[in-house]
Amino acid sequence: RPGAEEWVPRGATVERLRAAVDECRGCELWRDATQAVFSRGEPDARIMLVGEQPGDREDREGAPFVGPAGRVVDDALGAAGVPADGVYRTNAVKHFRFERRGKRRIHEKPGVAHVVACRPWLEEEIAAVRPEVIVALGATAARAVLGRPVTIGEVRGTVMESSDPSGTPTVVTAHPSSILRVRDETDRRAAFAQLVDDLRRAAEVTG
Numbered sequence: 001r002p003g004a005e006e007w008v009p010r011g012a013t014v015e016r017l018r019a020a021v022d023e024c025r026g027c028e029l030w031r032d033a034t035q036a037v038f039s040r041g042e043p044d045a046r047i048m049l050v051g052e053q054p055g056d057r058e059d060r061e062g063a064p065f066v067g068p069a070g071r072v073v074d075d076a077l078g079a080a081g082v083p084a085d086g087v088y089r090t091n092a093v094k095h096f097r098f099e100r101r102g103k104r105r106i107h108e109k110p111g112v113a114h115v116v117a118c119r120p121w122l123e124e125e126i127a128a129v130r131p132e133v134i135v136a137l138g139a140t141a142a143r144a145v146l147g148r149p150v151t152i153g154e155v156r157g158t159v160m161e162s163s164d165p166s167g168t169p170t171v172v173t174a175h176p177s178s179i180l181r182v183r184d185e186t187d188r189r190a191a192f193a194q195l196v197d198d199l200r201r202a203a204e205v206t207g
């Protein structure tokens with residue numbers, strides 16, 4: 001496997017992976033980021049949430065989903081009746097990709113090359129956590145987990161399989177940031193309700 005391969009310890013626990021990730025030079029994103037952002041949550045969680053990449057807040061705080069998108073996820077988990085502390089949260093790409101505009105850092109979507117480079121980390125996380133279900137939040141996460149491009153609108157809510165050796169049941173849904181960008185309040189509520197539905201579907205897989 002390309003990219004991160006040589007920095008990823010094999011058969012490691014989540015703790016060892018977390019300790020190793022900041023040294024990764026598997027692609028160029030480490031250069032401008034503050035730090036690598038690994039995961040948050042219990043390593044024996046039944047549900048693994050995979051996002052796109054850390055945002056501005058995550059990059060500074062060193063933990064995933066602590067910004068506005070994380071709030072949406074927390075609210076949706078609550079509405080779906082999924083205990084938030086039973087969820088393991090991580091990202092497809094572990095370093096923040098952004099564009100500098102003056103003092104501001106503007107989120108820039110990671111490219112396919114970054115997703116591919118970073119994938120060995122995610123594969124080892126899946127092997128370490130062995131979740132019963134994975135929820136891919138958005139197209140970038142879906143690509144990382146399923147190993148191929150999918151259209152969210154076509155596959156969302158259906159149960160697929162992760163492309164790593166575990167073949168873990170995977171539910172694809174919209175990225176929480178896309179919900180925050182919906183201007184119309186009625187549409188935004190509908191988008192949020194769909195996220196809640198998809199999380200419920202995922203929770204059903206765990207029985």
Ligand code: URA
Pocket residue numbers: 050051052053054055058063064065066067069070091137177
């Ligand atoms: N925060 C994250 O950690 N990941 C995302 O995908 C979005 C916000």
Ligand code: SF4
Pocket residue numbers: 003004021024025026027028029030036093094095114117118119121
């Ligand atoms: Fe390594 Fe992933 Fe960071 Fe690139 S984004 S340097 S592959 S941890």
